[in-house]
Amino acid sequence: MQDGQRIQSMREDALKILHESLKAVQPDAAVAAALGDRTFNKRMTVIAVGKAAWNMASAARQILREKIGSGLVVTKTGHSKGGIPGFEIIEAGHPLPDERSILAAERALDMVSDLSDEDMVLFLISGGGSALFEKPLDGVSLEEIMDLTWQLLASGADIREMNTVRKHLSRVKGGRFGEACQGQEIFTIVLSDVIGDPLDVIASGPVFPDASTSGEALRILGKYNISVADHVRRALALETPKQLPYCEHVIAGSVAKFCEAAAKAGQALGYQPLILSSSIDCEAREAGRFLAAMARDVHHGACPDFMPARPCVIIAGGETIVRLRGKGKGGRNQEAALAAALGIEGLERAVILCAGSDGTDGPTEAAGGLADGGTAGRIRTTADPELLLDQNDSYRALELAGDLIVTGPTGTNVNDLMLVLLQ
Numbered sequence: 001m002q003d004g005q006r007i008q009s010m011r012e013d014a015l016k017i018l019h020e021s022l023k024a025v026q027p028d029a030a031v032a033a034a035l036g037d038r039t040f041n042k043r044m045t046v047i048a049v050g051k052a053a054w055n056m057a058s059a060a061r062q063i064l065r066e067k068i069g070s071g072l073v074v075t076k077t078g079h080s081k082g083g084i085p086g087f088e089i090i091e092a093g094h095p096l097p098d099e100r101s102i103l104a105a106e107r108a109l110d111m112v113s114d115l116s117d118e119d120m121v122l123f124l125i126s127g128g129g130s131a132l133f134e135k136p137l138d139g140v141s142l143e144e145i146m147d148l149t150w151q152l153l154a155s156g157a158d159i160r161e162m163n164t165v166r167k168h169l170s171r172v173k174g175g176r177f178g179e180a181c182q183g184q185e186i187f188t189i190v191l192s193d194v195i196g197d198p199l200d201v202i203a204s205g206p207v208f209p210d211a212s213t214s215g216e217a218l219r220i221l222g223k224y225n226i227s228v229a230d231h232v233r234r235a236l237a238l239e240t241p242k243q244l245p246y247c248e249h250v251i252a253g254s255v256a257k258f259c260e261a262a263a264k265a266g267q268a269l270g271y272q273p274l275i276l277s278s279s280i281d282c283e284a285r286e287a288g289r290f291l292a293a294m295a296r297d298v299h300h301g302a303c304p305d306f307m308p309a310r311p312c313v314i315i316a317g318g319e320t321i322v323r324l325r326g327k328g329k330g331g332r333n334q335e336a337a338l339a340a341a342l343g344i345e346g347l348e349r350a351v352i353l354c355a356g357s358d359g360t361d362g363p364t365e366a367a368g369g370l371a372d373g374g375t376a377g378r379i380r381t382t383a384d385p386e387l388l389l390d391q392n393d394s395y396r397a398l399e400l401a402g403d404l405i406v407t408g409p410t411g412t413n414v415n416d417l418m419l420v421l422l423q
């Protein structure tokens with residue numbers, strides 16, 4: 001096989017691994033497993049929030065049917081797949097909240113405002129809920145929350161830091177929606193998009209006791225030199241609930257399962273798998289450079305003893321961050337892929353994939369990017385890839401190379417997958 005054909009085959013294999021891994025972390029089967037062995041004798045109010053909300057609600061409807069008294073799906077624009085009997089569907093803004101986010105939270109609060117002892121709440125949570133589900137505290141405006149969210153994103157704050165601040169400005173985050181359920185039973189199924197699966201961080205923990213404090217929220221503002229109005233600072237000083245004993249939960253999916261599925265898929269294609277980590281949380285471009293360095297080491301034979309023999313696939317998962325330095329277009333997975341492309345420029349028989357499980361990376365329609373030894377060269381025929389990386393313009397760079405990954409909304413959300421395929 002010629003090198004060009006081999007690289008094309010490896011690129012196809014990387015995409016096959018991604019698609020097979022996505023199949024393994026679809027929420028339908030996970031919701032069915034969480035509900036299948038349980039008996040529910042109360043009338044159920046079902047509220048699904050997040051990028052995977054439609055799939056999770058659809059699965060719950062198929063199992064519970066007439067036990068559902070009312071239902072609400074709150075998901076990202078374009079992630080709904082049509083009507084679900086008995087459910088109202090609201091598509092809202094992400095990564096920044098919008099007026100529809102407030103409408104969704106107000107609708108959910110109304111649905112639980114008159115619960116009786118014969119009622120219970122089934123809450124279906126997936127990533128993205130922090131933006132999609134919002135009701136600011138009295139005196140705080142949506143515009144102020146949006147501005148604060150954007151400042152934190154641009155400063156490189158990680159998801160825990162962002163959610164710590166957002167929880168303390170919201171009537172539905174940090175356990176406050178759980179309080180609004182008036183002590184009635186809450187059963188929650190969680191599709192985790194946060195490393196380590198912290199319940200109070202995923203979607204900002206609407207129905208879980210909040211481990212973060214007002215003091216931490218204020219310290220995060222100081223860490224990133226973010227100024228807010230005095231009334232916002234006073235709102236941040238209001239503490240969130242620390243006890244909600246009536247909430248039971250099941251974690252139905254996570255990035256660790258995503259990585260395990262990738263290892264299985266890679267092995268089926270003839271690659272020896274190595275799961276390097278499922279908790280990558282550095283800057284995106286640094287993650288890309290690290291993956292490229294590993295590819296170079298293996299290519300040159302300077303690799304540690306634990307590295308499998310080639311052909312192999314090195315697997316990592318997690319959630320990186322992007323520190324905005326320019327005004328380009330892209331997302332964390334595209335930025336990692338572009339940095340990796342520069343690191344393996346000219347290298348033969350190496351392919352690197354970086355993709356988000358939800359199918360949308362940053363404010364783009366791409367899920368991420370592919371990189372091989374020729375990616376940077378293809379960009380150079382039209383533009384300077386180093387300059388595009390400096391400008392956070394990874395979308396344009398990978399588009400020029402023909403190396404964007406576009407899956408469309410996947411129906412799930414369990415962090416990001418990074419693959420290094422080596423022949």
